[in-house]
Amino acid sequence: MIESAIPILSILIALPLVSAGALALLPDPRTARRFALAAACLELALSLGLLAAFDFDSGKTQLIERIPWIRSLNIAYVVGVDGLSVLFPFLTALLSVAVIVASWTQIQTQVRLYLALLFLLESTTLGVFCALDLVLFFLFWELTLIPIFFLISLWGVGPQRRYAAVKYTLVMLAGGIPLLFGILLLAFNHAEQIGLPIPRGLSFDYLTLLHLPVSEEFGTAVFFLLFLGFAVKAPVFPCHTWLPTVALEGPTGLAAWLTGFKLGVYGILRFAMPMVPDVAKHYAWLIAGLGAIGVVYGALIALRETNLRRLLAYSSISHVGFVLIGIASLNVQGVQGALFQLANFGIVSGGMFLLAGFLHHRLGSTDLSGLGGAARSMPRLASFFFILGLAAIGVPGTSGFAAEHLMLIGAFRAQVGTGLAALSGIVLSAAYFLGFFQRAFFGTVKLETVRVAADLRPRELLLAAILTGLVILNGILPDLVTGTSRTAVAAWVARINSTPHSSAYARLSTGEPNY
């Protein structure tokens, strides 16, 4: 275990909070925006520092900070990162800079509160990625709800925004219950295994619990509780209905955030599966099955959508299914690809939603009826949107290709059926994206608003260019991303596959591990 000298993770988590507090002192919206951008850039620089301080050759958890918090329940403030999570603080910082830049002129009311809530969301999201104590994780997990509730209900662009805010919060709170119970069961299991009475024997420490076997029936309960909790947030197929609502009613910056960071999938990868590896392996078919349904279902619905924001939401659901298939393949390629795709979402889905936001800001609508021929007046916006769209489809040369390619290899090696489902997802995604793009951006200009719409301003242009640049860079040099997680993914896969009593079914359905 490597303890860090400078508490860089705590600084990363605390800095947005401090910035949010400092915003209270800046009554002028213009100053507030500039200050927020500066603070977000500082955070981005710090997150680059984190990448520099991280040792990519080691598969271990690093930069751990541990402070006792509630001693009598053995709850501590523990943060740390490993190869699975180290990219996400950077992406979080990057996307928050992007959201602040993108909403520069879109948000005109209560600017300070908006920015403060954005910082709060950034801080809690960072906490979710870094927390290594399950109660601390749950704390950050639930605290993300407060800024999201306000962001949707105060700055949502749709008329039903308040309904959307309550719907989102209630669905998430309901999803929090199984999560909490799963965490409690893990702690109980720890007490039982080491044979101490309940309050003293409890442990919520991720690294401790990871090394403790969980009894089979207990393990099944833990797995399903955690999986359910994370599936709601992801969103995995039957629990997905909140995402289209929020994407349509909420502010586009937040929609970019929610589709950019699949906290639920991260939770499945980080907690639900490694905690109970043999159960996870046993039920890998279930994860893959839900993923396969999600891929096809999301894509089919997206094919029928006429509103860009709903289309992006359903495409996001389809992508989550894809990632689940990758994870459930339980081999290095699949998991590596899934992790790559998770990192990709932050840039690609986030970027597409921000561009959709620019479109909405100009035309007051992202529905087909309000578009048509938009490329004529906004050629730059259209081209950047197109490149990001190609990345979402997974065209070679973009980062999406590398990720989907890896996941497809993994899926075909594990189970041909899920591999085919994933492949059909790619074809369908090309269909819905290109179909919508053609109808929205090409053809004759029907509306006056579209004819006179201004193209991307320099601020927006820079933002889009940076995001697109990253997409292409990662597409040409995928090792930049995969290199950060190689050892961690290998350890993850080995952990899931090397459990002594894995079932025969799992071995059959996943293929033999090859290292």
Added chain:
Amino acid sequence: MSAEMSGPVQTAFPILGALTFLPLLGMAVAFFARSQRQAFLVGTLSAGLELGLALYLLSAFDADSSRLQFTEHYRFLSVFGLHFGVDGLSVLFIAVTALLGLLLMLYGEVAQERSPGLYVANLLAFQAALMGLFESVNLLQFWLLSCVELIPATAILKLWGTHRDKERAVALYLQFMASGLLMVLAGTLLLGWNHASATGTWSFEPAALLRTPPPPLLQSMAFVLIFYGLAIRLAQFPFHAWLPEISQHGTHATLGVLLVGAKVGIYALLRFVLPLLPEAVHFFKPLVVGLGLTGVFYGALLALMQLSLRRLLAFAVVSQTGMLVLGIFSLNREGLAGALLLSVDFGLAAAGLLFSAGLLLRRAGSALLPRLGGLFDFMPVLAITFLISALSTMAMPGTPSFDAAHLLLEGTIEAHASGVAVAVAAGNVLAAAFLLYAFQRTFLAQRRETAIRPVRTRMTLPEATLTGIVCLVLLGMGFYVEPWLKIVDKSVSGLAENFGIAKESPPAPTSKVR
């Protein structure tokens, strides 16, 4: 340290007596106040001193002992005595009562002009009665003080109630309370009589009553009488009908804060019912758990249907009470500690909700949700106070209730089937539903045609202090629950040991799952 603890700890300075009599003194002075200003000055001084005393008690309190501390005996006329003492079960309640007293003075609600000091005097009398209740370790004394508590409560309701129908509310309140008190009295006398028939002397000290455990039938009778008597005071479903009425017709915040902010019923359950009637507690556990569960959902569902913010908050309390009772009847250390901490937190959170609703009503003039809306711009501080209290009520992580609810759930999983725990958690989501709904309707929703346009008024200094204290205490306690847990831990463990037969075997949940 254990050597000093051999006998009950007696202190040189009678701090518990002082806590009870200081408000009485303040009351006497307040009666002679010439103006509102003077009266509130006296009240604030007295309540501030009281809070200081309570904080001193909290710091002097020895958390490593499960014994009664600072005990004091007073004898009047050789018949009636007062026996005061605190332990981990009561010391937090005392602190909360003192804090609420000060907050009420800052809130300073007076609807009509009456003799200037009367309102403050009533509040102080109420505070004295509550202090006495939380310090009582004698069953009969507890009952007598419960009767005394009725006097200021009725007076406040009658004199400063804000609704035409308040007479009906007063009658309803008195009927409910009187029947509850009668039941508690009957149960008390039953226990005393049992003691007398065994030893020849009457006593209502728990220590003495413990030496003569009543036979099962008598225990059951006493349990039914005392528990359901207390259930009325707690507003436990199905004995809750008085609470929505008085919160709709009574004062905006004052009475509600005192009646639900300080959870007297929970204290009595922990102090008297659980230790004295262990077998009956076990026997009636399924019934009580059923009622508690029903209460959680019933309260939450009815709260969702209310049009008036005031009634909504009352049903929120009904829902909370169900949860607390469930925690207590898990009868293990985690459940009890969770329920105890949660009742303190819920008390504070309910007070926070009531205060912010009260301050809102003072500006908006209506509590009907359809007539409110879009008030966030007008009163952001109130909105935030309301939200923090609401989050605390729905046990959001980061508020004190989360750690307490977390403990309570652990205890519930251990004691009941985990289905019960799931139901409690689901009930909590419902609580989130109605509170978020209320918050949105009041502060965020589009203002309708019929909605009220409040004048934009600045908060006065006392009001700002009040909201500041509420937010600070809730958030401050939320991120660092350790010291509070330590305070209650020893006493609660002692209590749980009474029911500890089941705990000797390895932890319950795993054995259940296997």
